[in-house]
Amino acid sequence: MQLSVWTYEGPPHVGAMRVATAMDGVHYLLHSPQGDTYADLLFTMIERRDKRPPVTYTTFQARDLGKDTSQLFQTAALDVVERFQPDAMLVGASCTAELIQDDPAGLIENMGLPIPVIPLELPSYQRKEHWGAAETFYQIVRKLSDKSRTRSPIDGRRPLVNLLGPTALGFRHRDDIVEITGLLGHMGIEVNVTAPLGANAGDIAKLGEADFNIVLYPETGDLAADYLKREFGQPAIRTIPIGVGATQDFVREVAALAGVDPEPMLQEGLSRLSWWSRSIDSNYLTGKRVFIFGDATHAVAAARIASEELGFTVAGLGCYNREYARDIRAAAKLYDVEPLITDDHLAVEKAIKEAQVELVLGTQMERHIAKRFGIGCAVISSPVHVQDFPARFSPQMGFEGANVLFDEWVHPLVMGLEEHLLTMFRDDFEFNDHSGPSHLGPGHSAPAPEDFAAPANDTETVWSEDAQRELKKIPFFVRGKAKRNTETFAAEQGVATIELATLYEAKAHYAQ
Amino acid sequence: MNASLPLNTASAVDCAPVLKERGQREVFCGLTGIIWLHRKMQDAFFLVVGSRTCAHLIQSAAGVMIFAEPRFATAIMEERDLAGLADANEELDRIVDQLLERRPEIKSLFLVGSCPSEVIKLDLSKAAQRLGAKHGRQVRILNYSGSGIETTFTEGEDACLASLVPVMPELPASAPPNLIIVGSLPDIVEDQFLRLFAELGIENVASLPERSVADLPGVGPNTRFLLAQPFLGDTAQRLKERGAQRLDALFPFGVQGTTDWLKVAATEFGIDLQHFEEITLPYQLRADRAIAHQRKRLEGKSIFFMPDSQLEVPLARFLANELGMVLTEVGSPYLHRTHLAQELAVLPAGVILSEGQDVDRQLDRVRATKPDLTVCGLGLANPLESEGLCTKWAIELVFSPIHGFDQAGDLAELFARPLRRRDVLRV
Numbered sequence: 001m002q003l004s005v006w007t008y009e010g011p012p013h014v015g016a017m018r019v020a021t022a023m024d025g026v027h028y029l030l031h032s033p034q035g036d037t038y039a040d041l042l043f044t045m046i047e048r049r050d051k052r053p054p055v056t057y058t059t060f061q062a063r064d065l066g067k068d069t070s071q072l073f074q075t076a077a078l079d080v081v082e083r084f085q086p087d088a089m090l091v092g093a094s095c096t097a098e099l100i101q102d103d104p105a106g107l108i109e110n111m112g113l114p115i116p117v118i119p120l121e122l123p124s125y126q127r128k129e130h131w132g133a134a135e136t137f138y139q140i141v142r143k144l145s146d147k148s149r150t151r152s153p154i155d156g157r158r159p160l161v162n163l164l165g166p167t168a169l170g171f172r173h174r175d176d177i178v179e180i181t182g183l184l185g186h187m188g189i190e191v192n193v194t195a196p197l198g199a200n201a202g203d204i205a206k207l208g209e210a211d212f213n214i215v216l217y218p219e220t221g222d223l224a225a226d227y228l229k230r231e232f233g234q235p236a237i238r239t240i241p242i243g244v245g246a247t248q249d250f251v252r253e254v255a256a257l258a259g260v261d262p263e264p265m266l267q268e269g270l271s272r273l274s275w276w277s278r279s280i281d282s283n284y285l286t287g288k289r290v291f292i293f294g295d296a297t298h299a300v301a302a303a304r305i306a307s308e309e310l311g312f313t314v315a316g317l318g319c320y321n322r323e324y325a326r327d328i329r330a331a332a333k334l335y336d337v338e339p340l341i342t343d344d345h346l347a348v349e350k351a352i353k354e355a356q357v358e359l360v361l362g363t364q365m366e367r368h369i370a371k372r373f374g375i376g377c378a379v380i381s382s383p384v385h386v387q388d389f390p391a392r393f394s395p396q397m398g399f400e401g402a403n404v405l406f407d408e409w410v411h412p413l414v415m416g417l418e419e420h421l422l423t424m425f426r427d428d429f430e431f432n433d434h435s436g437p438s439h440l441g442p443g444h445s446a447p448a449p450e451d452f453a454a455p456a457n458d459t460e461t462v463w464s465e466d467a468q469r470e471l472k473k474i475p476f477f478v479r480g481k482a483k484r485n486t487e488t489f490a491a492e493q494g495v496a497t498i499e500l501a502t503l504y505e506a507k508a509h510y511a512q
Numbered sequence: 513m514n515a516s517l518p519l520n521t522a523s524a525v526d527c528a529p530v531l532k533e534r535g536q537r538e539v540f541c542g543l544t545g546i547i548w549l550h551r552k553m554q555d556a557f558f559l560v561v562g563s564r565t566c567a568h569l570i571q572s573a574a575g576v577m578i579f580a581e582p583r584f585a586t587a588i589m590e591e592r593d594l595a596g597l598a599d600a601n602e603e604l605d606r607i608v609d610q611l612l613e614r615r616p617e618i619k620s621l622f623l624v625g626s627c628p629s630e631v632i633k634l635d636l637s638k639a640a641q642r643l644g645a646k647h648g649r650q651v652r653i654l655n656y657s658g659s660g661i662e663t664t665f666t667e668g669e670d671a672c673l674a675s676l677v678p679v680m681p682e683l684p685a686s687a688p689p690n691l692i693i694v695g696s697l698p699d700i701v702e703d704q705f706l707r708l709f710a711e712l713g714i715e716n717v718a719s720l721p722e723r724s725v726a727d728l729p730g731v732g733p734n735t736r737f738l739l740a741q742p743f744l745g746d747t748a749q750r751l752k753e754r755g756a757q758r759l760d761a762l763f764p765f766g767v768q769g770t771t772d773w774l775k776v777a778a779t780e781f782g783i784d785l786q787h788f789e790e791i792t793l794p795y796q797l798r799a800d801r802a803i804a805h806q807r808k809r810l811e812g813k814s815i816f817f818m819p820d821s822q823l824e825v826p827l828a829r830f831l832a833n834e835l836g837m838v839l840t841e842v843g844s845p846y847l848h849r850t851h852l853a854q855e856l857a858v859l860p861a862g863v864i865l866s867e868g869q870d871v872d873r874q875l876d877r878v879r880a881t882k883p884d885l886t887v888c889g890l891g892l893a894n895p896l897e898s899e900g901l902c903t904k905w906a907i908e909l910v911f912s913p914i915h916g917f918d919q920a921g922d923l924a925e926l927f928a929r930p931l932r933r934r935d936v937l938r939v
Contacts, residue, residue: 001561001587001603003610010568033627035541035660038569040891050898052891059537062630062661076536083872095563096627096661099594124563125591346581 006345006365008320008383012122012132013094014039015220019136020090021053021168024200026140027086031073031104032094034059046386047169056080060097070102074111081113087201088116088144090136095124116201118143130219130295130321133167137196138223144204150232151209158190159258162210162228164236165221166197171298171382173197175395176216180241183398187251187265189258195224208232212257216240216397218297219321242301244271244309244402271402277310288413289357291316293340293348293366294381296324298396300331302361302380305405307335316340316355318348320363345369356481359413364388376412461490466500485510530847535870538891539820539845540907541660542668543626544573548911549672550583552696555619555724558584559611560658561604561636562626573907583618585611589628600634601642608643608653618651620725622672625657652679652725664845666743666821666910669696673720676728677750680720683732690716691777692729692756694747695740698913699723705740705764705916708774711791714781720747731756736780738773740764740915742855743822745848762854764915765923766830767799772854795917802921803834806928811836813931816883818892819843819869820906825855827887827909827923832860835924839863840881843874885931902930 013030020028021043030036037057043049058076060069080089091104105119118139122132151160163180166173174197181191192210193203213228213236215221225236235257241250248266255262276282290312292302296319306312318340319328325341332339340351345365352360352369360370360377364385370377379388380396394408395401463471467486474482482503489506490498543566546558560566567586587607592598604623612618623636623643636655644653656675658668673694683690691714693705702719709717718729720737735756739748740763748758761776762769771792778788815837817824824844831837839859843866849856856865866874871892878886878901886896886903893903904927914923 001589001593001598001600001607003585003607004564004567004588005581005585006571007564007567009564010572011563011565013565014568033541033660034537034539034664035543035569035627036565037538037891038540038544038572040538041889042572044892044894045890048894050894052895057536057538060661062659065631065661079872095565096631099628099631123591124565125589125594128564 004344008343008345008363008365009129010039010042011095011124012127012129012135013092013120013124014042015129015132015134016090016092016120016122016136017043017053017055018129018133018167018169019140019196019220020055021049022166022197022199023140023195024198025087026090026201027054027056027080027084027088028090028092029056029073029077029080029104030058030092030094031069031097031102032057032059033061033096036094036096043168046384047389048386049168053168054084054086056084058097065100069097069100070107073102073104073107077108077111077113081115086115088118088140089113090118090120090140092120092122093124098124116143128321131323133220134223137165137167137220138227140196141204141207141224141227144201145207145228145231146205147208147231149206149208151211151234154211154259158188159260160190160192160210161254161258162192162207162213162234163194164213164215164225165217165219166194167217167220168197169382170197170217170220171379171384171388172394172396172401173217175393176397176401178393179395179398179400180214180216183241183247183251183265184254186268187255187258187262188260189254196220208234210234212237214254219295219324240297240301241397242298242401243305243405244273244399246301246304247271247398247402271399273309273402273406276403276406282311282410285410285413286311288312288359289315289355290359290361291352291355291357291366292380293318293320293352293360293362295319295321296327298381299361300327303331303335305402306361306409309402310406310409312359315357316351318342318351358478359409361409378409378412461487461498462496463498464500467498467503470500470503482507531841531864531866533866533868533870533873535868535873537664537845537869538818538871538889539869540573540665540889541569541627542658542663542665542671543570543624543660544665545658545668545672546570546584546624547574549669549696549721552699552723553620553721553725555617555726556583556622557611557615557618557620558622558624559608560584560586560624560626561629561634562586562589562624563628564588566626566628583615594632600632601639604634604639605643605646608647612647612651616650620652620654621647622675623653623655624672625655625659627659627661630657630659630661654679666741666823667846669741670744670746673744674746674750676721676725677731677747677754680728680754681730682754683730683735685733687730687732687734688716689734689736689781690718690730691781692731692735692737692751693717693719693740694737694744694751696721697740697915701913701915701919704918708791708795708916709777712774712778712781712783712788714777714783736777738777739851741823742826742848742851743846745851748851758851760854762829762858763826765826766834766920767796767803767917768833768858769826769830770799770915770917770920771796792917799917799920802918803924805921806924807835809928809931810924812838813884814838814840814881815927816840816878816881816886817842817844818874818878818886818888818906819845819866820887820889821910822846822848823909824887825852825859825865828863829855829859830920830923831927832863833858834920835927837885837927840883841866841874841877843867843869845869885927887927902934904930 020026043053091108108117213225215225215238228234239250241247251265252262290306292299299319303314314335317332320343329339349369360366361380363381367377394404486506593600625636640653640655654675656671731754733755738759759776762772764770764773828839828842841864847867893905896903913919
């Protein structure tokens with residue numbers, strides 16, 4: 001057993017729902033008790049979908065258990081075919097149904113249904129949501145892709161690619177696809193199929209006609225891409241085009257596989273991020289400490305952007321999906337931080353607190369953590385909440401995606417010009433850090449009054465009144481660090497009382 | 513509208529015809545109640561013994577995660593707990609040790625059963641006894657099942673409160689009469705009721721649950737109780753077994769319901785009727801005024817209840833009798849005939865009652881009926897809105913203060929708001 005307060009991922013059958021809901025004409029029959037129907041609200045409320053997810057729950061009850069739950073399942077299967085007339089049906093069990101061992105796959109096989117049926121084995125007590133989505137998508141591709149439809153000779157036609165991995169409830173998947181499809185179109189490359197999001201059974205059937213695959217979301221698309229490589233010999237691109245540099249890398253790789261010239265795209269398509277980041281207002285971004293946590297793909301991409309494209313210091317990096325821990329470990333080496341691989345949000349909270357950062361890039365969990373600490377935060381990865389499904393076009397991928405990232409990550413920080421003013425007016429009676437930055441509302445990020453008498457470390461050092469007054473003048477978001485450093489310095493030097501001079505000597509000592 | 517199943521109010525209510533349905537349901541399980549129960553019982557912690565799905569359900573139903581470390585959690589069962597490699601009981605003990613070490617302020621711990629724990633027959637009452645023997649000095653350990661194979665949504669609260677009844681202190685036959693309000697109410701509503709009973713002159717009034725599990729009220733042969741919620745069948749049964757008597761009344765929604773609910777208690781406690789009228793009249797008038805604002809908007813509008821919380825029948829009665837709404841189908845996951853007898857008797861004639869659910873067929877009826885307002889769960893609301901139907905999410909009726917005189921206007925407003933919004937929007 002594992003003690004869990006909040007979870008980053010749902011059970012694997014929720015992953016299967018994300019695939020079924022993303023597609024057209026695919027219905028999911030889930031052998032499950034009534035409580036499992038809660039999952040519908042993820043799609044209808046959080047993503048604001050205007051249709052019910054195409055899921056039928058058998059909703060067996062305790063009184064059914066001694067009798068025939070398998071009959072219930074078979075009746076439900078017939079109802080699904082009659083009422084929804086899907087092109088294909090997924091069948092599987094949720095965690096409770098897995099225990100009663102009704103074997104949905106076996107039951108459905110003998111029924112001779114008039115549509116393709118794809119049985120799913122998603123071990124609820126071992127696996128989680130992303131894996132469930134990846135496995136479901138893979139099973140769909142295996143069953144529905146037409147082995148006789150392979151790529152035609154290239155002569156004269158435009159190169160064809162598949163975009164793999166986007167699902168329902170995915171973080172900005174809707175907009176990423178539009179952005180990447182447009183970018184590929186500019187390069188003269190056509191999208192054969194995007195799947196699962198927006199695809200139907202007919203689309204899956206023609207996956208083999210593409211020249212190669214682009215895995216936009218490895219967590220959900222990798223298994224299918226591996227299969228397509230084995231079955232159709234299609235190579236896969238796994239460079240994730242998030243950020244300017246990564247998008248340029250992506251363009252070059254795609255161009256190489258497609259046999260087109262990347263240069264026109266690279267010349268034309270540079271994101272505004274590059275200039276925005278070089279403009280002088282962005283000077284204040286230099287060295288801002290950021291903590292990054294999310295699914296591995298988005299976290300690794302975010303770290304590169306933070307470090308190379310915004311000039312931040314990556315002060316923490318981690319992911320909740322162990323399947324991709326290797327990527328995080330490799331990236332963490334680049335930034336010289338300890339990789340954090342955990343799905344315990346309390347461990348993440350502790351790490352954020354210890355890292356003393358000015359910005360958190362994370363999921364909705366980290367958004368809540370950051371809010372409690374009064375640190376700015378931008379969301380970069382699922383799980384996300386309703387406000388992270390914006391009405392406007394806001395991709396993460398491609399050159400426009402990079403523009404979006406600049407805005408969304410810089411927005412939670414105090415603006416450069418404003419920071420300058422804060423310094424000037426720090427002691428002003430109506431414009432000091434106790435009244436809070438005005439545009440964020442009173443007390444939004446102002447810290448609780450600190451107890452200056454108590455040392456931050458376990459040391460015996462005492463602060464003189466002068467030094468305390470000076471400490472208060474240091475902006476609140478770095479004050480804790482300044483206090484700790486000064487006390488450590490004083491302890492090392494054997495100084496019992498911290499005077500004004502000690503503060504500045506410590507500052508000089510720690511200056512980099 | 514299917515008119516073949518009218519409710520005959522003249523005859524005995526127990527034989528009111530009901531459309532009984534058995535099919536796929538779209539409702540929460542009893543674990544969901546933890547969301548409001550843990551806010552009410554401030555010294556309690558709820559540990560669900562279940563799967564990742566249970567954990568995901570609670571955080572999804574809660575909608576937001578305001579609390580960094582809330583007073584609920586899930587002991588997620590893993591493969592080795594099922595394969596017999598690890599004794600599930602030993603694992604549970606380890607988790608509880610870990611939890612109590614981290615949260616020493618916890619005074620009561622509910623072990624909450626789930627579908628998987630029920631199916632593998634993990635005996636949580638034995639576990640509670642065993643852990644009680646170990647941690648009993650620090651914390652009281654209780655258990656109940658919120659599993660979806662046994663409980664629907666609000667029945668989780670019923671199971672939780674029922675688990676408290678055996679540990680309520682015993683009152684002797686010589687004890688003075690006492691009154692217990694049964695059902696988890698928002699503090700503000702509970703305080704209003706306590707003030708009203710005090711004004712009426714009824715002493716010894718307590719609540720189940722109290723804000724602290726440590727303060728459970730006593731129960732004995734002179735105990736009378738009023739149900740504040742219609743879904744507390746088991747709790748009422750257990751209280752009766754301990755000698756308490758249920759006072760049969762309408763549920764305290766709207767002026768009619770609240771007045772009747774208070775009056776039944778006043779009569780039982782020998783309060784002079786004229787005194788009752790004097791005390792309650794100003795409250796009734798104030799509530800009438802608050803309701804009047806919404807009547808213009810709701811009068812003559814038709815409403816359809818999908819089954820959700822068992823609050824459907826009393827709320828339908830309020831909307832029909834005090835706001836002039838037209839009831840089409842009133843669905844409830846379960847109709848407790850005895851506890852709802854008075855409610856059913858004052859429902860207008862011609863209402864279709866349905867019990868249980870076959871969600872797709874019921875949605876067909878919604879589409880055929882085209883009600884002005886459909887009360888439904890979160891999974892159904894946006895899809896129905898996109899089909900042009902106006903909806904009210906049912907879960908808000910469980911989370912919001914809606915009982916009593918001073919919430920009657922707010923309750924009406926909850927139903928009026930979606931309609932008002934429709935009128936306002938020009939997009």
